[in-house]
Amino acid sequence: MTVKVIATDMDGTFLTDSKTYDKDLFERLFDHFLEEGIKFVVASGNQYRQIIKQFPKHKHLMSFVAENGGHIVENGKTLQEEFETTEAVSALVNYIEKKYPDTIINLAGKASSYLPKSTPIKAKNMLQYYLPVLKYVDNLHPIPDDDFFKVTLLVRDELTFQVRDEINTLFEKYELTATSSGFGCIDVIPSHVHKGTGLDFLLNHWGYGPENLMVFGDGGNDIEMMKLAKYSFAMSNAPQAIKDIASYQAPSNQENGVLRVLSDYFLKGEDCD
Secondary structure: OOOOEEEEOHHHHHOOOOOOOOHHHHHHHHHHHHHHOOEEEEEOOOOHHHHHHHOOOOHHHOEEEEHHHOEEEEOOEEEEEOOEOHHHHHHHHHHHHHHOOOOEEEEEEOOOEEEEOOOOHHHHHHHOOOOOOEEEEOOOOOOOOOOEEEEEEEOOHHHHHHHHHHHHHHOHHHOEEEEOOOOOEEEEEEOOOOHHHHHHHHHHHHOOOHHHEEEEEOOHHHHHHHHHOOEEEEEOOOOHHHHHHOOEEEOOHHHOHHHHHHHHHHHOOOOOO
């Protein structure tokens, strides 16, 4: 096995449901990766400024494919950013507010995230974890003066895939794509951007190929990077459709499955071929 780049999703994959991981084991693994010249990448739909809170000691020695591929950072330096047009964001907000008025809409900007002041308290409390820099606005129109990586929609669970499919049909002309793993959360991102494109950018940047890439994921926004990597692991808690795409299966996120697999292959000398 010639793995030179390891990429992992966060929620439902690297992190337990209580947003923790085995930090002692990670420390040993990370030291090994540094010695062997192996790149460790977090590939997440979350914001860079939120993800790094989980890695205070290592964030400047890691790389990040944040915002579902829209924000690529290496060792604290931004390498690439991809934004939606203001016209597209405005049209999407208009559509959702009119057709699904109870939907919570968050605009993920470069400078800040934006939520309406009318957002229910329960949702505000839940979103604070994911949105460390957040401004509350009276209305989302006019669209705030910022550059936007994505729009996140919180809809009723039973509407998740209906809304996703509507956006993918109606907003194709705006070059927007909606992705979701269910449970009422939809990320709307530029159509040409996903975790696979972000990781492909980094592989080219480092002079590696898919044969050098190992990835871990559990959801719909992990599909492209799983298809890219030679060594793709679905978590045991992932839906069957994700397991069917992956080459291998890891123990669940609750069992620190990512770190267990990495420990087996890199600290115990085992091979996954």
